[in-house]
Amino acid sequence: MRINGARAVIESLKNEDVEIVFGYPGGAVLTLYDEIYKTKFPHILTKHEQGAVHAADGYARATGKIGVCIATSGPGATNLITGIATANIDSIPLVCITGQVATPFIGRDSFQEADVCGITSPITKHNYLVRDVRELSRVLKEAFFIAGTGRPGPVVIDIAKDVFAAEVDYEYPAEVNLRGYSGKYIGNEKDLDKAVKLLKQAEKPLVFVGGGVVSSGTYISFREFINMLGIPVTSTLMGLGCVEPEQKGNLGMAGMHGSYAANMAIMQCDLLIGIGVRFDDRVTGIMKEFAPKAKIIQFDIDYAEVNKNVVSYLSVIGDLRWSLPLLCKKTKIYAEKIKKNSAQWIDYVIKMHKNNPFSYKKSDNHIMAQEIIEKTAELTENDTIAVTDVGQHQMWAAQFFKVYGPRHFITSGGLGTMGYGLPAAMGAKIGCPDKAVVLFTGDGSIMMNCQEMATLADYDINVKIIVIHNHVLGMVTQWQRMFYGKRYSQSILNSKADIVKIAQAMGIKGIRIDEKTDLIKILKQTLAQQGPALIDVNVPDTEDVLPMVPGGKRLDQMIMESEAANK
Numbered sequence: 084m085r086i087n088g089a090r091a092v093i094e095s096l097k098n099e100d101v102e103i104v105f106g107y108p109g110g111a112v113l114t115l116y117d118e119i120y121k122t123k124f125p126h127i128l129t130k131h132e133q134g135a136v137h138a139a140d141g142y143a144r145a146t147g148k149i150g151v152c153i154a155t156s157g158p159g160a161t162n163l164i165t166g167i168a169t170a171n172i173d174s175i176p177l178v179c180i181t182g183q184v185a186t187p188f189i190g191r192d193s194f195q196e197a198d199v200c201g202i203t204s205p206i207t208k209h210n211y212l213v214r215d216v217r218e219l220s221r222v223l224k225e226a227f228f229i230a231g232t233g234r235p236g237p238v239v240i241d242i243a244k245d246v247f248a249a250e251v252d253y254e255y256p257a258e259v260n261l262r263g264y265s266g267k268y269i270g271n272e273k274d275l276d277k278a279v280k281l282l283k284q285a286e287k288p289l290v291f292v293g294g295g296v297v298s299s300g301t302y303i304s305f306r307e308f309i310n311m312l313g314i315p316v317t318s319t320l321m322g323l324g325c326v327e328p329e330q331k332g333n334l335g336m337a338g339m340h341g342s343y344a345a346n347m348a349i350m351q352c353d354l355l356i357g358i359g360v361r362f363d364d365r366v367t368g369i370m371k372e373f374a375p376k377a378k379i380i381q382f383d384i385d386y387a388e389v390n391k392n393v394v395s396y397l398s399v400i401g402d403l404r405w406s407l408p409l410l411c412k413k414t415k416i417y418a419e420k421i422k423k424n425s426a427q428w429i430d431y432v433i434k435m436h437k438n439n440p441f442s443y444k445k446s447d448n449h450i451m452a453q454e455i456i457e458k459t460a461e462l463t464e465n466d467t468i469a470v471t472d473v474g475q476h477q478m479w480a481a482q483f484f485k486v487y488g489p490r491h492f493i494t495s496g497g498l499g500t501m502g503y504g505l506p507a508a509m510g511a512k513i514g515c516p517d518k519a520v521v522l523f524t525g526d527g528s529i530m531m532n533c534q535e536m537a538t539l540a541d542y543d544i545n546v547k548i549i550v551i552h553n554h555v556l557g558m559v560t561q562w563q564r565m566f567y568g569k570r571y572s573q574s575i576l577n578s579k580a581d582i583v584k585i586a587q588a589m590g591i592k593g594i595r596i597d598e599k600t601d602l603i604k605i606l607k608q609t610l611a612q613q614g615p616a617l618i619d620v621n622v623p624d625t626e627d628v629l630p631m632v633p634g635g636k637r638l639d640q641m642i643m644e645s646e647a648a649n650k
């Protein structure tokens with residue numbers, strides 16, 4: 084088939100079963116957009132390229148498929164950077180197609196030229212600059228393969244403008260042939276046997292689950308393992324949903340704003356089994372004192388994770404799709420013994436968690452942020468996807484929203500990107516039209532990509548936005564209150580911007596809640612309505628997210644009582 088490069092891109096997307104792309108046109112990608120027009124390829128026009136990449140990311144996290152976005156050269160491509168970095172640090176599979184200036188103009192500071200490969204190389208799994216149309220189909224095939232296999236991640240394909248226009252005999256490769264990358268990681272069974280042996284000996288075992296279990300789709304094996312042994316389990320922010328909320332021994336999230344029992348259990352356990360976790364600084368507290376009594380076993384697909392942050396006693400490197408079922412099989416015969424050895428410990432941590440749940444001080448007059456999240460969880464089905472922005476509301480959502488399954492809690496974990504939530508929620512809803520999608524955001528975060536409310540309206544994308552409006556950059560004020568002598572430098576918003584009116588002006592329903600008595604009624608009504616809507620809820624400005632492990636402290640040095648209460 085003799086076609087131009089732009090059409091070759093579209094045909095390749097079809098070959099990869101891509102259902103939809105998110106993007107924004109411009110000079111370097113005009114030929115591609117012409118083919119999108121001619122082929123009627125499903126496309127969502129966001130209001131900003133950052134919206135497009137976060138939407139592709141939200142789509143990928145919610146569906147498990149590869150998210151695709153398109154941007155033009157120069158400023159279009161650089162507007163993707165925050166989203167690419169967000170996806171990269173959380174191992175989210177994306178293919179980002181950017182236009183580049185025409186090959187004769189590359190390297191000449193041409194109009195709208197930016198060195199996209201140079202800029203994105205530290206924040207992608209791989210990237211390509213395509214200067215020859217004959218490479219296009221191979222590159223696309225490889226890009227999808229690399230993004231979606233092994234440890235997933237974003238891949239950038241930067242395509243010169245003349246490549247889109249050049250003609251080629253198109254054929255899509257049936258296979259990829261990459262030296263040094265097979266995408267398959269079957270590990271060493273002997274390591275697994277050693278892990279089983281350690282488990283058999285342990286008296287205080289603890290499982291620590293992360294986003295790797297979500298992205299590998301192994302939560303069923305994971306749950307089987309937990310159920311079989313009754314081992315207590317704690318999760319990272321990215322691992323929420325891998326364990327059912329009601330699971331006995333589920334201690335919830337660990338780390339800086341993790342539960343008391345999760346953090347204490349990490350400090351006291353004698354065996355810590357990390358599965359698909361990076362042990363980043365938000366979960367470890369001071370690293371050298373993380374799990375000081377434990378032998379750490381690390382299950383991960385990526386060898387680069389071993390001993391990166393904490394030193395592990397044993398690592399089981401390989402795809403969790405290989406290791407977790409095998410772990411279940413091999414531990415089954417010892418299940419009773421393992422349970423018996425750790426019976427006292429299990430009772431102890433369960434009691435500890437029961438006595439120290441996530442909690443907050445209720446108020447007769449004020450609506451509390453945590454209460455909004457709790458009530459929303461009660462009023463929504465278990466299948467609802469919760470998306471968050473970044474800040475206090477994000478941590479409260481992690482603590483108080485009951486997440487019943489993987490891919491049901493979508494948040495920027497590693498990069499902590501404010502402005503992520505709204506476009507990601509949009510992508511999640513497009514990927515999962517049958518599921519309800521609720522966004523929890525702050526009055527700071529929502530303004531960072533608020534333009535995407537207009538996209539929700541234009542395409543009638545049914546996302547419910549709940550703005551937890553505390554009139555401050557809450558997480559910043561919390562740090563300033565605790566560690567900077569209450570000097571609230573540049574963190575008091577009290578903005579004159581009317582978020583409800585912004586929503587209405589952009590074409591979606593908006594309503595404000597000031598009175599406590601209105602909360603349930605309006606939440607219920609809004610959640611039941613069809614179409615996108617925003618609720619702006621007024622909450623106090625001095626609430627702290629607790630517990631909190633201050634930077635440089637051990638996990639058992641959590642602050643439990645509100646500093647604000649002492650003011």
Ligand SMILES: Cc1ncc(C[n+]2csc(CCOP(=O)(O)OP(=O)(O)O)c2C)c(N)n1
Binds near residue numbers: 499551553
């Ligand atoms: C793009 C970006 N800029 C700055 C920050 C630093 N930061 C983290 S939380 C936060 C405050 C968030 O405020 P808001 O969205 O109102 O949420 P709240 O903490 O009040 O719930 C800031 C500024 C960030 N995470 N991302």
